[in-house]
Amino acid sequence: MNDKLYIPNNFIEDVKSYLPSHLAIDDFIEYCKRPLRRSVRVNTLKMSVNDFKQSCLERGWTIAAIPWCEEGFWLERTAEEEQTLPIGNTDLHLSGCIYVQEASSMLPPMALREALSGNPKVVLDVAAAPGSKTTQLAALMDNQGLLIANEFSSSRVKVLAANLKRMGVVNTALSHFDGAIFGDYMSECFDEILLDAPCSGEGTVRKDEHALKNWSIESNIDIAAVQKQLIVSAFHALKPGGHLVYSTCTLTPIENQQVCQYLLDSFPGSVEIVSLHTLFEGAEKATTDEGYLHVWPQIFDSEGFFIAKFKKLERVENSNQKTKKGNFPFSPAPKKEKQFFDNLISNQFGLKSYSGNLYVRDKEVWLFPHEATELLEKIKYQRIGILVGTTHKNGIRLEHELATTFGHLATKNTYALSQSQAIEYFKGQDVTLEENTKNKGEVILTLCGAPIGLGKWQGHKIKNSLPRDLVQNGNLISWG
Numbered sequence: 001m002n003d004k005l006y007i008p009n010n011f012i013e014d015v016k017s018y019l020p021s022h023l024a025i026d027d028f029i030e031y032c033k034r035p036l037r038r039s040v041r042v043n044t045l046k047m048s049v050n051d052f053k054q055s056c057l058e059r060g061w062t063i064a065a066i067p068w069c070e071e072g073f074w075l076e077r078t079a080e081e082e083q084t085l086p087i088g089n090t091d092l093h094l095s096g097c098i099y100v101q102e103a104s105s106m107l108p109p110m111a112l113r114e115a116l117s118g119n120p121k122v123v124l125d126v127a128a129a130p131g132s133k134t135t136q137l138a139a140l141m142d143n144q145g146l147l148i149a150n151e152f153s154s155s156r157v158k159v160l161a162a163n164l165k166r167m168g169v170v171n172t173a174l175s176h177f178d179g180a181i182f183g184d185y186m187s188e189c190f191d192e193i194l195l196d197a198p199c200s201g202e203g204t205v206r207k208d209e210h211a212l213k214n215w216s217i218e219s220n221i222d223i224a225a226v227q228k229q230l231i232v233s234a235f236h237a238l239k240p241g242g243h244l245v246y247s248t249c250t251l252t253p254i255e256n257q258q259v260c261q262y263l264l265d266s267f268p269g270s271v272e273i274v275s276l277h278t279l280f281e282g283a284e285k286a287t288t289d290e291g292y293l294h295v296w297p298q299i300f301d302s303e304g305f306f307i308a309k310f311k312k313l314e315r316v317e318n319s320n321q322k323t324k325k326g327n328f329p330f331s332p333a334p335k336k337e338k339q340f341f342d343n344l345i346s347n348q349f350g351l352k353s354y355s356g357n358l359y360v361r362d363k364e365v366w367l368f369p370h371e372a373t374e375l376l377e378k379i380k381y382q383r384i385g386i387l388v389g390t391t392h393k394n395g396i397r398l399e400h401e402l403a404t405t406f407g408h409l410a411t412k413n414t415y416a417l418s419q420s421q422a423i424e425y426f427k428g429q430d431v432t433l434e435e436n437t438k439n440k441g442e443v444i445l446t447l448c449g450a451p452i453g454l455g456k457w458q459g460h461k462i463k464n465s466l467p468r469d470l471v472q473n474g475n476l477i478s479w480g
């Protein structure tokens with residue numbers, strides 16, 4: 001219990017004015033003071049849920065299933081392990097097999113799950129960093145189709161990019177704009193859209209005790225003005241028949257129901273609410289009369305969250321459409337270069353196919369998702385797909401992300417690291433082998449069964465090719 005938690009009185013008075021009648025304000029305050037349960041999501045691009053469960057058994061981790069997300073689990077470790085080895089330094093985390101994500105934050109992507117199945121989709125994540133939901137969407141899309149992940153803050157774009165790399169995501173394009181541009185520059189381009197909006201964060205006090213420090217209704221109103229712009233723009237960017245999920249980690253109707261009502265009033269007859277009351281067993285406990293999910297901390301013992309889902313019923317004219325100026329700096333890879341690359345990965349790793357198109361810029365060789373082709377000129381991107389190689393005078397040097405995203409398909413030159421070897425690898429050192437090897441060239445390294453990067457066979461060791469910005473320090477992987 002955090003009895004020192006600061007909850008302003010005017011906030012409590014405000015909450016009382018909209019708390020549903022079946023909930024009690026004292027429970028709300030009590031739950032705000034309780035420590036948040038740790039939860040993780042299994043990244044099915046790297047590990048199956050069954051393998052994760054087995055792995056938890058072996059290490060004595062206690063898990064409990066999160067009812068709304070098959071891949072989500074509340075997780076407990078011993079106090080000693082918690083103290084000695086941060087979860088971010090465990091092998092399951094470093095290898096990208098898990099993402100530490102608050103349970104209720106798994107809900108917005110789940111509201112799109114059904115729509116993302118079937119044919120590859122073109123999806124927009126309007127406010128994406130640090131990427132918990134982007135990586136969840138990419139896993140739900142099975143790394144197929146195209147997922148444009150946008151983020152307005154430049155420092156947060158870097159964190160987003162790092163998380164996508166760790167999780168082995170290949171189907172994204174990153175952009176760095178005010179999310180309000182998409183309606184004008186990419187009108188009716190997306191099958192599905194998530195707008196996990198910037199908000200006042202009233203639902204996050206259990207994680208961040210300062211969340212309510214500067215709370216005021218005036219700031220709720222200011223943020224709601226931004227949210228209204230973003231939701232209207234997102235709706236313009238959505239194809240007819242597509243879905244828009246709007247979510248926040250705040251509680252006030254000013255940033256939730258009223259923003260949704262603004263959308264409904266702006267496009268009468270062109271939009272309808274899709275009720276979320278059957279999203280999972282028990283969802284009705286948090287469903288509003290309109291069909292939105294208003295998750296109070298005391299309902300599922302989680303953070304507070306709000307999720308709404310809409311369907312676009314028909315085309316909507318946008319008279320303010322704009323086109324990007326400036327050149328696109330990539331060109332499709334010449335046939336000879338593509339042939340060279342294909343032979344290289346086939347000979348070295350037995351990789352016979354990959355989805356996407358190769359593009360080049362100066363010496364870099366990139367793999368773009370197929371579905372990006374028609375959208376390349378619409379906006380400027382920070383990066384598209386993954387960097388798979390760099391050309392030099394004797395050919396192409398393969399890059400880290402080729403291994404982390406396609407390594408699971410390799411049939412030769414792979415090597416499963418032991419715990420001590422993995423520690424060497426993440427610390428940026430060469431990996432010691434027990435016996436001399438005659439193998440030559442590059443090798444894909446795996447940990448917990450998942451590909452984590454490249455090395456080079458070299459006699460009694462594997463030369464480390466981990467990009468320098470990914471090198472880790474401190475206590476890694478083992479704590480015993």
Ligand code: SAM
Pocket residue numbers: 105126127128129130131132133134150151152153156177178179180196197198199226249
């Ligand atoms: N979806 C993210 C996740 O699950 O990891 C969390 C997103 S957070 C709630 C909202 C994000 O919106 C912040 O990273 C913030 O920097 C970004 N943001 C703020 N204003 C924005 C704008 N006008 N357009 C796009 N993103 C914006």
